[in-house]
Amino acid sequence: MHKPAYLLPIVAILTCYLINGNAEYWWLYPTLAIVCEVLLYVALHHVSKVREYLSGYVVAVEHHFPWTEMRTYTVTVTRNGKPHTEVRHQFIRHPDEWYNVLNTGRYMNAGYQEYQTAIARWGTAPFHIDPPHVSCVSGGGGERCNWNGVEDDTVTVTYTGRYNNYILNSNSIFRQTTISDKTAEQLGLIRYPSISHDEQEVICVSSHLKEDITIDCTTQNRFQRINAFCGAEHQIHVFVLLFDASQGVGIADKQRAYWNGGNKNEFTVCLGIDGNTVAWCNPFCWMDAPSLDVAVQQYFIDHPELDLDAFAEWLRPNLSLWKRKEFSDFKYLGIHLSKKQAIGFYSIAAALSALSVVIIYCTTTQS
Numbered sequence: 001m002h003k004p005a006y007l008l009p010i011v012a013i014l015t016c017y018l019i020n021g022n023a024e025y026w027w028l029y030p031t032l033a034i035v036c037e038v039l040l041y042v043a044l045h046h047v048s049k050v051r052e053y054l055s056g057y058v059v060a061v062e063h064h065f066p067w068t069e070m071r072t073y074t075v076t077v078t079r080n081g082k083p084h085t086e087v088r089h090q091f092i093r094h095p096d097e098w099y100n101v102l103n104t105g106r107y108m109n110a111g112y113q114e115y116q117t118a119i120a121r122w123g124t125a126p127f128h129i130d131p132p133h134v135s136c137v138s139g140g141g142g143e144r145c146n147w148n149g150v151e152d153d154t155v156t157v158t159y160t161g162r163y164n165n166y167i168l169n170s171n172s173i174f175r176q177t178t179i180s181d182k183t184a185e186q187l188g189l190i191r192y193p194s195i196s197h198d199e200q201e202v203i204c205v206s207s208h209l210k211e212d213i214t215i216d217c218t219t220q221n222r223f224q225r226i227n228a229f230c231g232a233e234h235q236i237h238v239f240v241l242l243f244d245a246s247q248g249v250g251i252a253d254k255q256r257a258y259w260n261g262g263n264k265n266e267f268t269v270c271l272g273i274d275g276n277t278v279a280w281c282n283p284f285c286w287m288d289a290p291s292l293d294v295a296v297q298q299y300f301i302d303h304p305e306l307d308l309d310a311f312a313e314w315l316r317p318n319l320s321l322w323k324r325k326e327f328s329d330f331k332y333l334g335i336h337l338s339k340k341q342a343i344g345f346y347s348i349a350a351a352l353s354a355l356s357v358v359i360i361y362c363t364t365t366q367s
Contacts (some may be wrong), residue, residue, distance in 0.1 A: 002044065002337050005349035009036035012353035016360045025364055032359060036352045043348045048335045049162035052263040053192075053200060053237050055227035056102035057154050059147045061110060061118045064097040064131045067139035091137070101144075102157055104232050108198065115145075122148040156221070156228035158200040163264065164335065179258040187251065189258045190241050199224060203308065206243045206251075211273055213242060215308070222312035230316060235324040237265045238315070240308065245272035245279035252282035261286065265324055269296055276306050286325035295321055 010033055017029050071090045076083050098115040100108045119126065126143040133140050147154050179189070188208025193201045202223045203215045227237050243251050252270035262268055264286055272280040281300040283293045299314055337345060 002335075002342055002345050005346045006037060006040055008346075008349040009033060009040070009353045009356055013356050013360070016357055020360065020364055025360075028360060028363055032356045036349075036356060039352060040345075040349055044335060044345060045164070047341050047344055047348075048337060049164055050263070051160050052163055052265055053158055053195075054104070054161045054265070055156060055158045055224070055231040055237060056104040056106065057156050057225075057228040058100045058118065059103045059154070060101040060144055061115045062099045062101060062107075062129065062131070062142055062144045063115055063126075064099070064142040065139055066096055067094050067133050067136050067141075068092065069094060069133065069135050070137045071135060094133075094139075100155075100157065106159065108157060108159070118147075119145045121153050122146075122150075124148050151225070151229065156224045157198045158195055158224070158227065159198070160195070177257045179254060184258050187254055188243065188247070189251075189255050192259065202227060202238060203240045204242070206241070208247065209242055209244045209273060210246075211244070211275060213273065213306075219308050219312070222309060226312060226316050226319075230319050231265075234319045234322055235265050236267055236319060236322050237263070239266060239268040240311075241268060241270045242273050243270060245274035245277075247272070249280045249282045252284065256284040264326075267292065267322060271300070271306075273306060277304050278306055279304075287323055288325060289323070292318070292321040 013029050013033050013036075069092045071092060072087060073090065074085050074087055076085055078084075096112070098110040098112055100110045100114070100118075102108065122145060124146055126145040129142045129144045130140070131142050179187075181191075184191070185207075188206040190204045190206055193204055201215075201220055203220055205213055205215065223238055223240060231237055241252075241255060243255075249272060251272075255270055256262065256268070259266075259268070262285060267283065267285045267287075269281065269283045271278050272282075278300045281297045283296050285293065287293070295318060296315070299311065303310065
């Protein structure tokens with residue numbers, strides 16, 4: 001579906017060559033064609049990637065002091081009727097910056113108050129650091145304070161990553177049935193929870209659940225900590241979804257289809273709730289051997305009373321049963337784009353074709 005887009009720049013460049021017939025710049029045509037094809041290849045692997053959720057925890061906070069950057073550039077000016085080049089300098093002032101440093105190595109923007117709160121909570125001493133600053137002429141430097149190692153004293157963070165899901169939009173037997181947002185709302189299915197204030201609610205309740213169940217912050221935090229403290233090591237991101245038991249266990253299959261099978265790192269536990277009892281449990285994920293799925297189902301058979309705090313305590317030490325599916329196993333399916341992604345890819349190809357025509361015209365008409 002997307003492959004004909006690669007031909008657009010080539011056709012445009014070849015047409016220009018046939019119409020123009022200017023052999024003086026013969027090298028320009030293959031050069032533009034190669035550049036366009038490389039850019040399209042890079043663009044394809046960017047637009048085809050899908051979002052996944054990743055979690056970590058703050059292991060340090062950093063304060064980068066203000067600094068001044070000098071940028072050097074040249075301008076052409078005319079004096080006494082003669083053009084000549086002058087070197088000029090621009091000085092750019094960079095303000096204070098504060099960052100949270102995650103166990104995954106990721107830096108996330110923070111604020112002064114967040115920085116001060118972490119230092120007061122941890123009780124560890126800040127020390128000097130020298131963040132790299134290109135073309136720094138004054139200022140610079142900073143300080144860092146490391147986490148004290150107490151789990152209760154740090155904060156968890158969820159952010160997004162991107163990867164190639166070769167199953168999505170393909171004709172593979174692994175592809176899920178498409179369920180629209182409207183149908184999902186009618187069925188009481190759950191949308192992916194958004195990230196708010198750098199964290200995500202991972203226990204979600206269906207709008208069709210008849211029981212009045214409120215998930216408190218402490219319970220949410222238990223599962224957020226599982227994702228944060230175990231996510232990188234086990235490559236896992238846990239969701240717990242609560243449905244009304246009367247909808248039947250099949251609602252979990254519809255939820256799986258709505259989430260397109262889930263992301264490669266997700267372990268989603270769907271529970272059917274009847275009063276304060278778990279009537280059924282149906283997890284889904286991409287793991288080859290369903291060892292964790294079976295263990296979780298057995299857990300709720302043995303512990304039918306709804307107690308998510310106890311489940312979190314059981315789940316964390318049992319993550320050794322989990323092994324994330326390697327989506328490179330599906331690479332043979334190739335890359336397939338959705339309609340929206342295909343439109344975007346063709347738009348990029350058309351823009352590159354038009355830009356090539358302009359470059360050829362401007363270059364050849366100057367000769």
